[in-house]
Amino acid sequence: xxxxxxxxxxxxxxxxxxxxxxxxxxxxxxxxxxxxxxxxxxxxxxxxxxxxxxxxxxxxxxxxxxxxxxxxxxxxxxxxxxxxxxxxxxxxxxxxxxxxxxxxxxxxxxxxxxxxxxxxxxxxxxxxxxxxxxxxxxxxxxxxxxxxxxxxxxxxxxxxxxxxxxxxxxxxxxxxxxxxxxxxxxxxxxxxxxxxxxxxxxxxxxxxx
Amino acid sequence: xxxxxxxxxxxxxxxxxxxxxxxxxxxxxxxxxxxxxxxxxxxxxxxxxxxxxxxxxxxxxxxxxxxxxxxxxxxxxxxxxxxxxxxxxxxxxxxxxxxxxxxxxxxxxxxxxxxxxxxxxxxxxxxxxxxxxxxxxxxxxxxxxxxxxxxxxxxxxxxxxxxxxxxxxxxxxxxxxxxxxxxxxxxxxxxxxxxxxxxxxxxxxxxxx
DNA sequence: CAAATATACTTAACACTGTTAAGTTGCCAA
DNA sequence: TTGGCAACTTAACAGTGTTAAGTATATTTG
Numbered sequence: 001x002x003x004x005x006x007x008x009x010x011x012x013x014x015x016x017x018x019x020x021x022x023x024x025x026x027x028x029x030x031x032x033x034x035x036x037x038x039x040x041x042x043x044x045x046x047x048x049x050x051x052x053x054x055x056x057x058x059x060x061x062x063x064x065x066x067x068x069x070x071x072x073x074x075x076x077x078x079x080x081x082x083x084x085x086x087x088x089x090x091x092x093x094x095x096x097x098x099x100x101x102x103x104x105x106x107x108x109x110x111x112x113x114x115x116x117x118x119x120x121x122x123x124x125x126x127x128x129x130x131x132x133x134x135x136x137x138x139x140x141x142x143x144x145x146x147x148x149x150x151x152x153x154x155x156x157x158x159x160x161x162x163x164x165x166x167x168x169x170x171x172x173x174x175x176x177x178x179x180x181x182x183x184x185x186x187x188x189x190x191x192x193x194x195x196x197x198x199x200x201x202x203x204x205x206x207x208x209x
Numbered sequence: 210x211x212x213x214x215x216x217x218x219x220x221x222x223x224x225x226x227x228x229x230x231x232x233x234x235x236x237x238x239x240x241x242x243x244x245x246x247x248x249x250x251x252x253x254x255x256x257x258x259x260x261x262x263x264x265x266x267x268x269x270x271x272x273x274x275x276x277x278x279x280x281x282x283x284x285x286x287x288x289x290x291x292x293x294x295x296x297x298x299x300x301x302x303x304x305x306x307x308x309x310x311x312x313x314x315x316x317x318x319x320x321x322x323x324x325x326x327x328x329x330x331x332x333x334x335x336x337x338x339x340x341x342x343x344x345x346x347x348x349x350x351x352x353x354x355x356x357x358x359x360x361x362x363x364x365x366x367x368x369x370x371x372x373x374x375x376x377x378x379x380x381x382x383x384x385x386x387x388x389x390x391x392x393x394x395x396x397x398x399x400x401x402x403x404x405x406x407x408x409x410x411x412x413x414x415x416x417x418x
Numbered sequence: 419c420a421a422a423t424a425t426a427c428t429t430a431a432c433a434c435t436g437t438t439a440a441g442t443t444g445c446c447a448a
Numbered sequence: 449t450t451g452g453c454a455a456c457t458t459a460a461c462a463g464t465g466t467t468a469a470g471t472a473t474a475t476t477t478g
Contacts (some may be wrong), residue, residue: 130389162404165378181337195371
């Protein structure tokens, strides 16, 4: 089956091209400037060809959102070498913020836009693998911290959600311009870092006498 | 000037009609289903008439976003009767979550969509009054709590941002369906409440011995 | 090898979107 | 009565996602 094999590879290659073009477009020009026609222009095919490789636009956005999670993991390389769960948690937060601010369009897709979740609802019947894996790592760290008596005890799920929500809140408010008119531009990142530091210090049991 | 006066009132009335129609549309059918033409249909005018009363679509969305802040304040009636700043803070958080989940489309406009902020940037040169006022109330409460030795000390601005970010994170992840596949539907609200409770307990100095 | 079929891609169109320029009413003041 | 102005509409532009139908080219089959 040498021929069908090569065909498969060609098909995968064009899928790649479409994703690459979409990525380029929405990193360069922002989310709302990505259109099927612009993608088609970039890969020099007709717009309808794209529908031979993806069911619809949401399908492309879903794939990109998964690439986003891959990219995010790169930020966390070496994270598990940190043995102290509290320190690891702190670093996770820092990486999360750094990733969000450096890749606002990916972040948007992963945690703000509705499109990818609609695909999850339709296709992958009842699972959001990428999100589940990422949240799992947070939960593990929180649990470890509690077990070792390093951080304030509480329901692991609720506490993990609270921490995730806080960093997500910081990043999403920042990239949706809600800090712009409340905090001087150059003070935004320091303020975010300070907020994270405060949280980590507040839950740190070792700081209490 | 009786005539020009009545004219003014008529003009204001049509503005109202447009805003009411937009509100109805985006509360009933969701944000992305609001179009100039649908608004026009609802008020039985031609689409272009709307441009005689609002500069563009963003202008309408900005006005709606301000109405959202008004509506939010209604949730906080009687809040300042609570003398204990920690209790008040807790209630503020509960109200914030309740408002967000009950009025997702308004919340979207106020804290997620970019459109209203773009209007702020263009017109109101360099202020986001609604946001500033709301954040101000939070800051006052946090400061009062710190002054009275009821909550963990820290930079008032950063701590306020941290708290706002956490509740915003909870609400925005919820209304953008990020909890749906991670937590059973009926467990979402309890989990959010639990997360808020945990935060308040964690910063409560009176609980420490 | 020729005919039938399957593959890859395009053209044209539909039903939308926000927005603008130009045209049409009807009312008010001179 | 007429000029001008205000309120409103029609028609159009340039864009969007998406689908049905058509056209080559390549592959398989008789």
